[in-house]
Amino acid sequence: MSADSPFAPTSLTRSPSTTLPASLPHRPLDPAAPEPGAYDGNAPFASSSSAEQVRPPRWQVALTGLIVAFPLLALALAAWVLWGSLIGPTDVVLALALYTVTGLGVTVGFHRCLTHGSFTPTPALKVVLAVAGSMSFQGDVIGWVAIHRRHHAFTDRPGDPHSPFRYGTTLRGELKGLAHAHVGWLFTTDSTPADRYAPDLVADRSMRTVSAVFPVLCLLSLALPFGLGWAVTGTVHGALTALLWAGLVRVALLQHVTWSVNSLCHMIGERPFRTRRHDRATNLWPLALLSFGESWHNLHHAEPNCARHGVDRWQLDPSAGVISLLERAGWARDVHWPSAARIEERRR
Template identity: 70%
Template sequence: MSVSLPPSSATGPAVKAPSSQEYDETAPFPHDSPKPVRSRGERLSVAVTGAIVVVPFLALGVGGPLLWGSLIHSADVLLALGLYTVTGLGVTVGFHRGLTHGGYTAVRPVRIALAVAGSMSFQGDAIGWVATHRRHHAFTDRPGDPHSPYRYGTHLRGQLRGLAHSHIGWLFRNDPTPAARYAPDLLADRDIRTVTRAFPVLCVLTLALPFAAGWAIGGTWERAATALLWAGLVRITLLHHVTWSVNSLCHLIGERPFRTRRHDRATNLWPLALLSFGESWHNLHHADPTSARHGVDRGQIDPSAAVIRLLERLGWVRDVHWPTPDRIAARRT
């Protein structure tokens, strides 16, 4: 999984990387070529990225101590759980398994609704998110991957630095992913272009909804503020870090029961399975990216696949790429 923050670049030079034969899987990635001085638009992009990443933490740091104590209510928890589920599934079912990998085909209203829900996760606009994730698959764990934890080598210092890079540091690099190369299908999709343009409004909406709900339920500014804190800022922060952990931890620790391409070190990490809605069964996903189900072995809970199954039974999605026993067996190590 990826997080790609606005604005997405529809144009720009193609991302180039050395061939796999030039990378030995242990050395740091070749030094990036010197980057040009950031333009005003690029500086603005970095500022927006920083705001989206940092502001929830600052708000928690300031508001948490003031509101802590009796100022958390059952309604705040329920709102947080509801919005975490809706926006999280918007990312996993909508952005990832649907728009990025084409694991199914959704009817138009569902496709739009999932793209809106994913945008409300505060993880970036739909086209930018998809382009970045497709680039990650094109160059997984080798030069060209925007957020590989192996960028700085496999020695201890390099791995620690790479962990920080893959978790959050990559968001601040001057390394745009050209949507024209990686997501031309979405650039040609009027509905997804509209949702992408609406990303700033949807970011406001994802905070306004818990604030308004808290006010409606409790009738006071205090209840509105606690709902904003827990169902807005805390929910966004938690979902961010779960997504970033799939980028980082799920390429460093865990099990690898399935074969992936050369250099690709995606793993399964069970402790994140429920919080990530099944995305942390990352090894199978990289072994078979278009599969609508990632958790294929006994006991591997995959809520995203369950939602896709429900949508299929309702007739709202079709052409679902369900894994077959023969397909799974062929990819086992």
């Protein structure tokens, strides 16, 4: 597991001389990285080594594997515990509520707000969004943002931490790359330094605090459904079923939906908008609701700072709807809504 794995601590070394550009660059941020012309879009990524790449301790690899795999085992455990009975309404309501809160924490908070600056939140809202996103078990806020900014700087070419084209464009290479983009990248030694890719968050005391208490927020994410299930049903059985469905299963589903945007949304779907060279981001409609609009990924890569990803008719984008409500409430300002002229200019 790398130092930038979602389950490893993020380096919060401050870099006063480093500033975040107003928009993501269309060139590598790492001067040691290969220039775009050195990659033809088909060959496997060249392997490289640097002082930032270190062999991860075995305990970190084991911990990452446990956290990734354990929620999925909850499905089998839930089937055994609830065999012959129906899931109660408490489990369903809690699962939907927590999936929505933590999912929007990732999409509205981690992604559109903190990574791309699609809008400016009030200080309190910024913390709330960071806390909600952290409860998704997808990594501390600073590490998540740094990795995603790096993904945009190097999309689908050497330097991208989770491109499905890492092993080339042959059938075997793409299948191997799909597994890498979905979950394999969590186990690599490819480090993403936070002081280079997220200096603004490293310099923000509130974000450093939220990042530091990430393990506590993960525990809270599981303790809430357990406690609420017990409070509503008054039984240990009700607490355990709530923990299974609104805790572990909810975490597993949201993780795999997010990872599917990394993997499937670069291999399957439509590409109605022009993106940068080698960038293969797609729109994948079946994931739209589950991902709160994140699977309109092609438009997002065409216009990364845009607060709305689903810009065409019938493209549901719940995250954009939430941002609109926050703007009306006065909690979000400077929202980067899509320009019709700009969108048409990007269309193929």
